[in-house]
Amino acid sequence: MSENEVVLVVGSGMRRYREYLLAGAARRHPVWLIDAADPDWQLPYVTGADTVPLLDRARLVPDAEGLLATAVRIAGERPVAGVFTYDETLVMATARIAEQLGLPGLSVDGADACRNKHRTRTALTAAGLPQPAFGYATTEAEARSHADRIGYPLVLKPRGMGASIGVVRADSAAELVAAFTVAERAGHGGAPAYEGGVLLEEFVRGPEISIDGATHRGEYRPFFVAHKSLGEEPYFEEAGHVVTADDPLLHDAALLDVLTRAHRALGLQDGITHTEVKLTDRGPVVIEVNARLGGDLIPYLGKLASGIDPAAVAADLATGTRPDLAPTAGGTTGIRFLYPKQDCTVTRVHLPAPGEVPGLVAAEAMVEPGARLLLPPGGYLSRYAYVICSADGPEACRARLDEAERAVLLDATPLEAERADA
Template identity: 65%
Template sequence: MTAQTDALLVIGSGQQRYREYLLASAAERHPLWLIDAAEPTWQRPHVAGFSVVPLLDRARLVPDRERILATAEEIAASRRIAGVFTYDETMVTTAALIAEKLGLPGLTVDGADRCRNKHRTRSALTLVGLPQPRFALAYTLKEAREAAPAVGFPMVLKPRGMGASIGVVRVDDPAAFDDSFTMAEQAGHGGSPDYEGGVLLEEYMTGPEISIDGVCVDGVYEPMFIAHKQTGFEPYFEETGHVVDAADDLLTDPDLLHVLRSAHEALRVSTGITHTEVLFTERGPVVVEVNARLGGDLIPWLGELATGIRPGRVAAELALGERPDLTRTEHRTAGIRFTYPPRDCRVQEVSVPSVDSVEGLLRAEAIADEGTELRLPPGGYLSRYAYVVCAAPERTACERSLDEAAGGAHLTSVPLD
């Protein structure tokens, strides 16, 4: 029986559209206390209490960890804190710090940083002999030019600590290198100030890409579900869709499981939830990155629709130090497709199909309001005007429904100069 004074801390709540389902399912498992930068609105039905504190201190160019930690300690003085978790990429090391300071289950600060810092990730995985691209870290254009010959063309440039493929670009030859490095470096200033600056140069490797949301309990890794990623807008890597199949053969693939388990051990992820991106190359499965949180782009909801596993509840149970139940109660395929404008534009109107107009369509939502400026890479990222979510008994039918539903989303806009 949970005492009324118990609370599970949640650091940051994110956008309602993409994160409310996680907060709601976590709240079903345990009373939540939210620490966020503003008073809750849509979050109120899901939290037992809240504290308002700046999450980022831009004046000092660091996350305001001291203030967040002090707030957590104040809460701990009046009620028992049973655990702490976050699904916000910028807050994973902060949540780990609170867990360490208060003696709670979860990632260590070192483990969270090994995931958060892409250069540390690459170094740790290389050290244990996992297949990796050639890579180098550069903070200035001069350093990047000096490192480029050893990496070789074509290569991929990516900010040291961003997510969602923001600022990631393929460079095919030296002629495009300087501008691409500048773009990637500047994109790295849009996230956590702890990881501003620094661009990773990586050998370009080809193959289909997946993401795996999984759990670690006492150092033992287990996948929950796999999403097959769709990308577009070459030479950039904008994520345009994901498909999760409950019956995916890769869930039991021995080579993939070996790479995943070895990677989590090398990154010192002992207890927690992760979102790992893997590229299938001629060298075998290669880890692109490991994020110490649930996936974005509604991927965890796709996993829930396809398998019945509730990722928000799983995250809460891990934070409480419990072994989550990963039993599959659903066996189908679910997918999401994002729609993008054909050019940079200012939105006038967005329309989406009704859920009863396409077989398997579960949700269709406009996500760009009138007057919104949408700019395609490299001028902007995640410039979507709508998305559709579909489910079907098997993957072919799901893909067919996604094509039809996405084709029913329409944008009226004015081109931008």
């Protein structure tokens, strides 16, 4: 890259969860930000910025044409070396920019193969990878037909949502209609291109992990493995993750083979991905592949544990550079998200003081007083706080997360009590 070349970052996200990524990208390459609001906290990290609507306000979906026109104009005024996003909703628009400007990155077809969960499952099955039996339904009758063929338990999910929104388990025919309704309704909260229809899958048993990996000219390499914990059944809300720098799974031949073949089957040549996998008695099974860095601060955990800067990796890939994935630290870091026991209105969140819990890295409230928290299916991601702890190994880290969770106190009024008072 020459000194005046920039990397476009599409969408900066919320400061609490994404500042470390924008800062990391800026340390690697000069950044030009395309965002919906004038830069504020972003100013120390950007060479310049364009403020344009990220969403089509009439439909509340990414304004792909407007973003593309903005990127083309920027490229006409200064040299652009790459483009990337860490926002799931902007993945397709960013892929269009890369294709139009002839930049490295995921193709539009490759990004769609990740965004559309039905396409993902179909492509991986055709490639002969271990996959759950599945079907796609737009009506309850179609759902019953697929369920009869696949058998129970089943997992039902919208075909284009993220963060486990609308993902629900059905253990019997009696639970199927309600589960189909939950998944189908949740699917209308995202992009219209992926609205409607539900993916039904055989429930695959085994611990679940996620892998942030880099693909450069078709060569896939993993660099973070996160071990996931889930919330209350029958839903699949993510309750926490633990990342260890020298996790043996980073070098597991069977897992690496499945990941490499999956990326090849989806047509992913250049870019960063976040892949969710279950470790089953028949080997690693890919649940989904996301065309972006992981959410839930997983890349931040990986950075703390290993020293690898995930934003630098993403920026390198965006410019066609093979990233250095050698760890510079060794340890384990984990996060625990705290959910209320029932629907409630928050009065206050009490956090542990610095030094109160061994290994505590951060404890943050995620809501303000007065916030209403609704558990699935009434609401999703209703977290009131998170804690992050570091330790020498996974078990010690989980023990510290347990202690940190106990130190966080929630003052709240159950919604049932509010209704009774009213």
